[in-house]
Amino acid sequence: MAQVRVTVDGVNYADDVEPRTLLVHYLRERLGKTGTLVGCDTSNCGACTVHLNGQSVKSCSVLAVQADGGEVLTIEGLARDGKLHPVQEAFNEHHALQCGYCTPGMIMQAVDLLGDNPDPDEREVREGIEGNLCRCTGYQNIVRAVQSAAQKMKPGATADAQTPASVAGGGN
């Protein structure tokens, strides 16, 4: 067993884990963070995307022990004070989901993208989410939602819009 000390969605945890435990399994099975999904289990689909130390990662391709000392943000930690993150709101408004399975990972990657590029054009959005697959093929509305969120998150756009950097714990 190895010890992992990690902050997840603002809460500190210290747990003994088997070194082979994948971060996604630690989040779901030990911490009950089932909002993060296991999709393909082969690093392709991006359903398990979370932020580790301010950067998006596929949590099926990170060992829990590699996150030791780090800060993890999952889809469950994105809302603040009961208010959805602007990207979550935009996915709702633009019907950017069909079955919903890819949604948590898609949103976490979109938040990462907007942290690096606050005003992406359509091509940049598509490239930014290239590691996330929607098997309903509902990409059109996903791209619209990400671009809409970008507009709402611009400084001064709305009184209470958060920047992705502040949500992601300092960005990169």
Add this chain to the structure above:
Amino acid sequence: MIPAKFDYVKPASVADAVRALREGGDDAKIIAGGQSLLPVLRLRLAAPSLVIDLGGIPELRGIREDGDRIAIGAMTSYYDILRDDLVTQHVALLAQATETVADNQVRHRGTLGGSLAHADPAGDLGAPALALDAEMVIAGETGTRTVPAAEFFVDYFTTAIGEGEILTEIRFPKYTGWGSHYEKFNRTAQAWSMCAVAAAVRVEGGTIAEARVGLTNMGTTPIRAAGVEQALIGQPASAEAIRTAADRATEGTAAPSDADAAADYREHLARVLTGRAVLAAAG
């Protein structure tokens, strides 16, 4: 799938990592960013008894100018390479190839050293490292040694890194002012290269003065397209001259046939993509 059981250590220095590797014996395995190793462990294609994590050694990360070289720590992530001004200015081809690797999430975790040490012939960083005459700094029990890229890639998933040794740094000569381009052919956004070409040229007054060309996935290792390089020198940087030179791209290759492409199709791709890559580099 869940990997088979293994022990795990996270040394704080290269010396400690080398010691752990020696004590771990044949079944010890280094993990860098883990973006190649973890899928392999999950599929249980490998089952090391000990995994040694280089993530706790800060000096293996970072990019610096070292005289006439750009030195990149083996644990430097793709993401950091893509945002580094020294790389953009002096080794642009490396950034161009890095940009095509997998997706954003993988580029956050994946490392240059990890990719080169893994030596997957479909990996995108071997061809630019070979074409640009990079040097690999390898640490072992008795100190460090430097291996040129031309001697580093030995075979399929096999490099000159010996037992008990760790790749610590990759050093690139400066190609300031050269034009470069990485032309990759794959079927879907994040797929591996079926074939790809790394090209850098120095053009003087419309004539190609120097050329470097490397091929991805045209054999068991990255391959230097020496015939193309020779044919380009002294030629005008025109589409016709470049396409003629690119016809030599398959010299010395041993293209694999697999589910993605048959060998003869890969050979066709190598010629076409070499023309495109060199033309873009010369433009």
